[in-house]
Amino acid sequence: MANRTLRDIMKELSAEQVKAAQLLFENDTLPPKQRRTYEQIADELGIEVRTLYNWRKQDAMLDYKVAMTDTYTKEHRARIMSAVIRESELGNASMTKLFMQNQGMLIDRVEYEDKTEKIDEVALATKLANFKAKL
Template identity: 40%
Template sequence: MAKQLTSEQTLAIEWLAKPRKGGKTYEEIAKLCGVTARTLENWRKDAFFDAEFKRAVIRDNSAKLPELVDSLSTIAIRDGNAAMAKLALQISGLLTDKIEVETKDSGGTDVEALRQRIEALKQRKDNESESSE
């Protein structure tokens, strides 16, 4: 049987998921739920409770997500904040940690031709560096 939250846990999640906990302290929320603050802390350590809490936060804040993403871009540009730029790009799907590389080797790689190509590129780079000095 699937685990379910008690009515006290559901009420606690409603309060905890509010911005700044709805202006309540842990102790006040615990009292509203009819439990001790220690019980509330133990619930927060429970994986099932925590997953439900995170779902409530996402559900309650999903309407604000576009403004959040916009503010990340603004902060990144205004402050030159690389971490914010990275986060904004990750959220938009333009930057991922996963890199997929597909190779198609027919078995006939001409190593000497590759070496010549690399040497030509190095020479071109050296020439460009000299001309810009």
């Protein structure tokens, strides 16, 4: 998305595509059993389902979804964190880890140990000189 605002993204989409992007985003936020099919969404928009599939792949449509997700999570941060805490209290280790990462209490860290053999430059220079002498 690279610092594009939702307004900038919407300028790249037709009014019909903005409506489609909104419906697709809203559909994704519903519980799985309540979600509509792409065919149902296409019917609501009065377009072919193939058109909807093609639109979904466009960068502007994908960027719209990312921008809306960012807005949604900002608006619902307290509720989301409450759910994370509740799940953590129920023993969900993944949620405990997520909560701790969010609070800066747990940081993923990678340690690297170089076990490669160190090169003896003097010995290498000697071998090279011996090799050259044989030529």
